[in-house]
Amino acid sequence: MTVVYAINYITFALVCMLLMLLPFLPAFREWRHPSDAAALPVSPDYSSDIDYFARRLQADVAARLGKGPATGYSDFDFVRVPVENMNWLKASKRLISARGIKSPMPVRTIQPLYVLGSIHAGAESSFSVLYATGNIELDKKSEIHDWAHADGVVRLGHKSLALRRISAGMAIELGEEAWFERLQAPVLYFGSRTSHALPPVQADQTPASFADLPGAVRQTPSLFLIRGDCELPAGNIYCGSLIVTGFLTVGERTTITGDIKSREGISIGQGAWVQGAITCEKRVYVFKDARVAGPLISERDILIGANALIGQPDANTSVSARNIIVENGVVVHGAIWAHEIGMVKSI
Numbered sequence: 173m174t175v176v177y178a179i180n181y182i183t184f185a186l187v188c189m190l191l192m193l194l195p196f197l198p199a200f201r202e203w204r205h206p207s208d209a210a211a212l213p214v215s216p217d218y219s220s221d222i223d224y225f226a227r228r229l230q231a232d233v234a235a236r237l238g239k240g241p242a243t244g245y246s247d248f249d250f251v252r253v254p255v256e257n258m259n260w261l262k263a264s265k266r267l268i269s270a271r272g273i274k275s276p277m278p279v280r281t282i283q284p285l286y287v288l289g290s291i292h293a294g295a296e297s298s299f300s301v302l303y304a305t306g307n308i309e310l311d312k313k314s315e316i317h318d319w320a321h322a323d324g325v326v327r328l329g330h331k332s333l334a335l336r337r338i339s340a341g342m343a344i345e346l347g348e349e350a351w352f353e354r355l356q357a358p359v360l361y362f363g364s365r366t367s368h369a370l371p372p373v374q375a376d377q378t379p380a381s382f383a384d385l386p387g388a389v390r391q392t393p394s395l396f397l398i399r400g401d402c403e404l405p406a407g408n409i410y411c412g413s414l415i416v417t418g419f420l421t422v423g424e425r426t427t428i429t430g431d432i433k434s435r436e437g438i439s440i441g442q443g444a445w446v447q448g449a450i451t452c453e454k455r456v457y458v459f460k461d462a463r464v465a466g467p468l469i470s471e472r473d474i475l476i477g478a479n480a481l482i483g484q485p486d487a488n489t490s491v492s493a494r495n496i497i498v499e500n501g502v503v504v505h506g507a508i509w510a511h512e513i514g515m516v517k518s519i
Contacts, residue, residue: 287313397417408423455472457501490508
């Protein structure tokens with residue numbers, strides 16, 4: 173009886189161990205004989221790195237040209253020379269242009285295009301994906317539907333459409349009435365590049381303290397809280413940071429050396445300068461000639477007036493909101509992301 177009991181116990185234990193090990197068999201087999209070593213494809217909707225797809229395409233092109241390791245995605249066709257003989261709409265594979273492209277006529281292709289050099293295409297050009305090792309210059313009413321990257325400068329003309337992601341190694345320039353979603357470069361120019369010099373930061377400003385404002389509550393030595401609306405008089409300079417539960421109005425030519433946050437909205441007056449971050453649950457107005465060190469973030473809308481400056485050449489920042497409208501002459505150093513739509517407004 174004891175022997176039978178022992179055999180049954182051992183059998184039961186072996187069956188349990190087998191059942192426990194069974195789920196690990198596929199992992200063990202994959203470990204011993206890998207069959208899926210390649211990286212999974214990433215949807216354009218989910219990669220937060222704005223130039224991720226540009227780097228992937230560049231790696232595929234390098235593999236196709238024999239200048240890089242194999243990627244498994246090196247199937248390309250080459251653009252015909254002269255480019256006027258190229259039937260763009262019949263392309264069935266991704267395209268490589270071995271030299272720069274300059275066409276007064278529109279270029280329209282649904283296939284990704286990689287240009288070794290610069291590309292200048294005529295009005296009403298249309299691309300799904302475009303990469304240039306030089307500059308990208310598209311005349312008015314052109315469209316980019318997925319993403320574009322230039323190692324140099326990206327220039328999109330009047331009433332162009334730049335959906336999804338646009339990045340550049342040097343600068344991005346959008347013409348008036350252009351529409352955009354997500355842009356990133358050391359400097360972004362909106363509309364005309366002509367702008368006058370902004371006045372010195374502390375010119376004709378009066379030192380002031382948040383502690384003197386009605387209802388101000390000191391939270392830390394440099395942070396104040398005001399419940400309700402708040403208005404900062406024009407021409408003052410404040411040191412520290414401020415949180416307002418209502419609507420915050422920053423007067424003209426007023427400087428704040430810290431961060432500001434508001435729930436109901438923020439208005440930055442003409443010529444004012446916020447040397448820190450701006451965060452708001454509702455709409456933010458940045459009026460003409462104002463400056464913001466950034467980041468500039470709103471959960472709703474941001475309106476940036478003519479000739480305003482966001483970020484600095486040596487301190488790039490970001491602008492993020494559901495909808496963003498920028499007027500002619502605005503300059504942003506860094507990235508801007510309109511989660512729904514962004515527009516360059518002519519004035």
